Amino acid sequence: MELMSPAGNYSSFKAAIKSGADAVYMGLSLFNARRPAKNFGFTELEEIIHEAHENNTKVYITLNIDLKSNELTDAVKILLLLVKVKVDAVIVKDTAVIYLINKYFPELEIHLSTQFGIANSKAMTAAGKLLKAQRVVLARELNFNELKALNNDDYPEREIFIQGSMCYSFSGRCLMSSWNGGRSANRGACQAPCRFLYKKNDENIPESYFSMKDLSLADKIDVLNELNISALKIEGRLKSSDWVGEITSIYRAILDHSTEPDLDVLQKFSGRELAHGFYGGLDDLTSEQKIKQGQFSDNKTGDTSVGKGKYDLSIMLQNNKIIINIFSDYGNIIVTVPHKWIIKENRAIYFSELEQRISNTSFGGLFLNKFTIKDDFLVTKSQMKNIISEIGSNIAPLMNRERKFLKSINVPAEIESELKISSSDIFNRIPVDFRNATTLRINAKDINGILKSIGSSSVKKVVIDQAGPDDLDKIVELSEIIKVEISLFPVQFENDIHELEELISKLEHTKIRSFEINDIGHLMLLKNSKKPVNGGPFIAPYNHVAAKFMNSLGMEKVHMPMESDIECLKGLSGSEVKLRFTLYSKIPLFYTRAQNNDIHTGDKFTDFQEISSVVNKYKDISIYYSDEYFTTNGIDLNDLNVNELIIDLSDETDIIKKFEQLKIHPEKFKGNSFNLKRRLS
Numbered sequence: 001m002e003l004m005s006p007a008g009n010y011s012s013f014k015a016a017i018k019s020g021a022d023a024v025y026m027g028l029s030l031f032n033a034r035r036p037a038k039n040f041g042f043t044e045l046e047e048i049i050h051e052a053h054e055n056n057t058k059v060y061i062t063l064n065i066d067l068k069s070n071e072l073t074d075a076v077k078i079l080l081l082l083v084k085v086k087v088d089a090v091i092v093k094d095t096a097v098i099y100l101i102n103k104y105f106p107e108l109e110i111h112l113s114t115q116f117g118i119a120n121s122k123a124m125t126a127a128g129k130l131l132k133a134q135r136v137v138l139a140r141e142l143n144f145n146e147l148k149a150l151n152n153d154d155y156p157e158r159e160i161f162i163q164g165s166m167c168y169s170f171s172g173r174c175l176m177s178s179w180n181g182g183r184s185a186n187r188g189a190c191q192a193p194c195r196f197l198y199k200k201n202d203e204n205i206p207e208s209y210f211s212m213k214d215l216s217l218a219d220k221i222d223v224l225n226e227l228n229i230s231a232l233k234i235e236g237r238l239k240s241s242d243w244v245g246e247i248t249s250i251y252r253a254i255l256d257h258s259t260e261p262d263l264d265v266l267q268k269f270s271g272r273e274l275a276h277g278f279y280g281g282l283d284d285l286t287s288e289q290k291i292k293q294g295q296f297s298d299n300k301t302g303d304t305s306v307g308k309g310k311y312d313l314s315i316m317l318q319n320n321k322i323i324i325n326i327f328s329d330y331g332n333i334i335v336t337v338p339h340k341w342i343i344k345e346n347r348a349i350y351f352s353e354l355e356q357r358i359s360n361t362s363f364g365g366l367f368l369n370k371f372t373i374k375d376d377f378l379v380t381k382s383q384m385k386n387i388i389s390e391i392g393s394n395i396a397p398l399m400n401r402e403r404k405f406l407k408s409i410n411v412p413a414e415i416e417s418e419l420k421i422s423s424s425d426i427f428n429r430i431p432v433d434f435r436n437a438t439t440l441r442i443n444a445k446d447i448n449g450i451l452k453s454i455g456s457s458s459v460k461k462v463v464i465d466q467a468g469p470d471d472l473d474k475i476v477e478l479s480e481i482i483k484v485e486i487s488l489f490p491v492q493f494e495n496d497i498h499e500l501e502e503l504i505s506k507l508e509h510t511k512i513r514s515f516e517i518n519d520i521g522h523l524m525l526l527k528n529s530k531k532p533v534n535g536g537p538f539i540a541p542y543n544h545v546a547a548k549f550m551n552s553l554g555m556e557k558v559h560m561p562m563e564s565d566i567e568c569l570k571g572l573s574g575s576e577v578k579l580r581f582t583l584y585s586k587i588p589l590f591y592t593r594a595q596n597n598d599i600h601t602g603d604k605f606t607d608f609q610e611i612s613s614v615v616n617k618y619k620d621i622s623i624y625y626s627d628e629y630f631t632t633n634g635i636d637l638n639d640l641n642v643n644e645l646i647i648d649l650s651d652e653t654d655i656i657k658k659f660e661q662l663k664i665h666p667e668k669f670k671g672n673s674f675n676l677k678r679r680l681s
């Protein structure tokens with residue numbers, strides 16, 4: 001089994017190699033799921049990879065976020081660079097990147113990110129056959145039996161996390177951070193609101209309900225060996241080099257059988273209680289969180305500059321010299337200036353004031369991320385001023401150097417034309433306006449409530465979520481009256497597959513019109529179906545190339561992401577693919593397998609910003625829906641044409657009446673515009 005360590009910066013990289021990692025994974029200054037880490041500049045990559053290969057260590061680059069259309073050109077430039085520097089694999093999430101690698105860069109090995117949420121055999125087959133992944137980083141929510149079901153030579157290699165922090169929500173299906181403030185987990189900007197304290201229902205004292213214990217499978221290595229797991233990944237690209245070095249040595253020794261696993265020793269590497277995660281069962285997964293309300297977890301720095309370039313400063317006074325270490329996404333510099341003599345102490349200021357003075361200042365587009373000072377000291381005001389301009393003049397060119405470097409890479413004409421946004425008018429003729437909505441989304445349990453009135457309404461199609469075998473008769477009855485689409489649930493484990501296959505085969509012989517998929521494995525389940533297949537919100541493309549690729553995989557229409565901002569919608573509207581968009585909906589923020597006897601359906605959790613979610617359940621999965629509705633009302637989307645507009649009234653009463661009212665008077669229905677008035681980071 002390969003031991004893979006995190007390299008959030010150069011010293012962690014060195015520590016990992018020295019301590020026996022077989023591979024390291026690292027992000028670049030753009031497009032990776034650990035934006036708060038320092039990551040690596042494009043210009044230093046070749047040397048890094050050379051150094052790793054000299055030490056027989058593989059390097060995997062994380063390009064594991066969903067990209068907007070206007071980011072694809074830079075992504076291609078990065079792929080060109082990765083081919084040139086002979087990276088060992090790329091860890092990816094966006095299907096456009098997967099498509100581009102398979103078509104233009106076949107020499108690059110694809111590892112599917114855990115954000116893809118691969119958790120069953122059908123998804124594994126799709127990962128190998130449709131996405132041509134050589135390796136899958138499995139969803140972190142599996143147990144050992146489920147891992148066993150995926151032990152098959154026909155599937156891609158399997159990699160799992162062996163140590164590190166865990167998500168409360170199922171991998172890649174979390175919108176909590178995006179809903180809370182536009183910081184998307186799918187785009188590497190999660191602010192970890194699962195670590196926040198929440199008030200439950202009417203309780204006054206907030207508690208930590210969703211903060212997961214950390215994972216360690218150190219004492220399960222033999223089991224993993226038997227299951228033919230290919231790679232074990234240590235999570236922690238935001239950790240220090242000492243941490244990376246020490247933990248890598250421990251796992252190296254365990255893998256080499258030169259030491260026995262000792263969870264007590266490993267515990268010191270974690271700020272939280274260690275456990276076996278979902279491998280150890282579904283309950284008792286969360287624990288008290290030490291951080292305060294509104295603070296971020298210890299492994300997510302208080303990143304004030306997500307979505308912008310950033311730098312850290314570390315300062316010390318030594319031998320009468322002020323030493324300023326600048327660590328940035330684009331390279332590191334040390335600035336040394338003599339400490340000026342202070343004549344009048346009352347006219348001097350403490351050097352730590354620098355943090356506040358530059359916290360909102362951009363140097364060449366870079367913002368301060370983290371400020372550390374060893375033993376504060378006094379400086380004159382004029383020296384402070386000079387030092388600020390010294391820091392600025394050193395940082396600004398760094399960003400330009402990286403930008404220039406990317407700019408200097410030419411995208412081949414063939415790929416450039418692939419990235420061109422074209423007109424989608426032939427497929428998408430419906431202006432985004434409540435009056436044009438004709439599709440209603442409900443849960444299967446809501447069918448009885450609409451059967452009588454649906455025939456005389458303006459609804460032309462009903463999409464049904466959370467359908468099971470017991471709902472078959474109702475579905476048949478409804479499909480005699482109106483077009484029905486069955487949406488497949490976005491979280492599927494191996495045990496769900498058989499029931500799903502049976503349901504699909506029964507539905508195949510009914511009048512239902514189509515299926516909506518929300519997991520890549522659903523494509524395999526439906527491969528013999530004669531009914532059209534559409535993409536649902538949980539397999540949504542974020543850019544026009546991904547939309548086209550999904551269409552080529554068999555999705556007739558694709559759904560735009562629920563967390564879209566205007567930029568994302570505009571890019572997607574250039575797809576030659578039929579687009580669907582939801583105008584009004586509660587947003588599923590967490591899907592979790594974690595069970596907690598203190599949490600029940602209907603419980604409401606409210607964070608320090610007064611943002612609430614309410615729990616619902618489907619089978620063994622708890623879904624935390626936003627308490628507020630998302631609505632496009634009040635947002636000017638006149639330029640945007642789509643193929644189908646959806647109103648989601650799942651779990652509502654008087655559904656048909658509300659559907660009709662919403663179309664005429666959407667302003668009467670309160671809601672939240674989600675990311676439509678802000679930028680999706």
Ligand code: SF4
Pocket residue numbers: 166167168169174175176177185190191192193194195
């Ligand atoms: S908020 Fe969601 S994505 Fe972010 S750390 Fe928590 S569970 Fe994971």
